[in-house]
Amino acid sequence: AAKKAGRNTFRFFTQDMNQRSAEFLLLDNHLRQALVNQEFLLYYQPQIDIKTREVIGMEALMRWRHPDLGLVPPNRFIPAAEETGLIVPMGEWVLHEACRQNKAWQRAGLLHAPVAVNVSARQFAERLEDVTTKALQDAGLAPEWLELEVTESTLMDDVNEAILTLGALKRMGVRLSIDDFGTGYSSLNYLKRFPLDKLKVDRSFVIDILDDPDDAAIAGAVVSLAKNLRLKVIAEGVETAEQLDFLEQLGCDEMQGFLVAPPIPADKVPEFLAQWRKKPV
Numbered sequence: 001a002a003k004k005a006g007r008n009t010f011r012f013f014t015q016d017m018n019q020r021s022a023e024f025l026l027l028d029n030h031l032r033q034a035l036v037n038q039e040f041l042l043y044y045q046p047q048i049d050i051k052t053r054e055v056i057g058m059e060a061l062m063r064w065r066h067p068d069l070g071l072v073p074p075n076r077f078i079p080a081a082e083e084t085g086l087i088v089p090m091g092e093w094v095l096h097e098a099c100r101q102n103k104a105w106q107r108a109g110l111l112h113a114p115v116a117v118n119v120s121a122r123q124f125a126e127r128l129e130d131v132t133t134k135a136l137q138d139a140g141l142a143p144e145w146l147e148l149e150v151t152e153s154t155l156m157d158d159v160n161e162a163i164l165t166l167g168a169l170k171r172m173g174v175r176l177s178i179d180d181f182g183t184g185y186s187s188l189n190y191l192k193r194f195p196l197d198k199l200k201v202d203r204s205f206v207i208d209i210l211d212d213p214d215d216a217a218i219a220g221a222v223v224s225l226a227k228n229l230r231l232k233v234i235a236e237g238v239e240t241a242e243q244l245d246f247l248e249q250l251g252c253d254e255m256q257g258f259l260v261a262p263p264i265p266a267d268k269v270p271e272f273l274a275q276w277r278k279k280p281v
């Protein structure tokens with residue numbers, strides 16, 4: 001098609017492509033090196049039971065400590081890693097590290113709640129059961145302490161394959177949740193065929209939940225849907241006490257967000273837990 005459009009178009013096309021792929025290769029190289037140099041680390045964001053105010057989970061969120069750029073957030077490097085496939089070994093590291101850390105906190109008597117790990121489509125499609133089994137075994141962690149977060153699009157990529165993978169993970173005893181629920185396209189008809197434990201109400205519906213009746217309606221619908229399917233429901237991105245009250249009224253079970261804590265480095269987690277025990281929000 002580029003050839004047909006004439007020489008000029010072709011030239012511009014290849015220039016763009018070259019520049020884009022050059023940048024891409026550079027980032028890919030840096031990410032490969034970062035994995036070898038152990039520049040990735042996990043931050044943890046607490047998840048709270050709205051009724052009891054207990055810590056019921058910790059979500060592991062990846063960061064890249066770049067020697068020059070400092071702390072790089074995941075939206076700056078995960079999309080590239082997903083495209084090149086490097087997310088597979090990176091995600092494997094995340095699973096191992098999250099399980100190891102959870103076990104260490106439990107051994108120290110600091111925490112008795114699962115760790116939630118985000119999983120990309122590529123990882124999901126490449127024998128996630130095996131990688132998960134290995135991570136749990138290496139950490140000596142029982143499967144019930146691990147929750148895997150997948151998005152609707154990951155599940156809808158290949159529904160029959162997804163049902164098999166989720167089924168295998170469920171039989172192992174791992175917990176399963178859908179992240180960013182409501183932002184992807186997912187067929188409600190398939191939802192009942194996925195052996196899930198939890199839906200995560202996307203942050204975009206929480207931000208304006210007090211002022212935008214449409215967002216409130218969608219959040220309410222997700223909560224009802226979860227209840228009727230006998231799933232737990234957690235709201236992401238809760239920043240104010242008013243948002244929390246509103247979600248509690250809707251019957252939402254759990255929450256995470258800046259109101260309680262942003263994602264925090266692993267070594268600051270004990271301090272957070274001690275403080276939270278003394279004075280929950």
Ligand code: C2E
Nearest residue numbers: 061062073074075094118119120237238239256257258263
């Ligand atoms: P996510 O899994 O939906 O994680 C929630 C994101 O919302 C996190 O951003 C978190 O810091 C942010 N957040 C939490 N509470 C609040 C709040 O009250 N207000 C605001 N404004 N933001 C809040 P983060 O850590 O930058 O991660 C972004 C995304 O990167 C994650 O979205 C997830 O999709 C992806 N990600 C992070 N770690 C991993 C990983 O290990 N593997 C994979 N595959 N993806 C990851």
Ligand code: MG
Nearest residue numbers: 059118149179
């Ligand atoms: Mg998540």
Ligand code: MG
Nearest residue numbers: 179180200236
């Ligand atoms: Mg999310």
Ligand code: MG
Nearest residue numbers: 151179180202
């Ligand atoms: Mg997200």
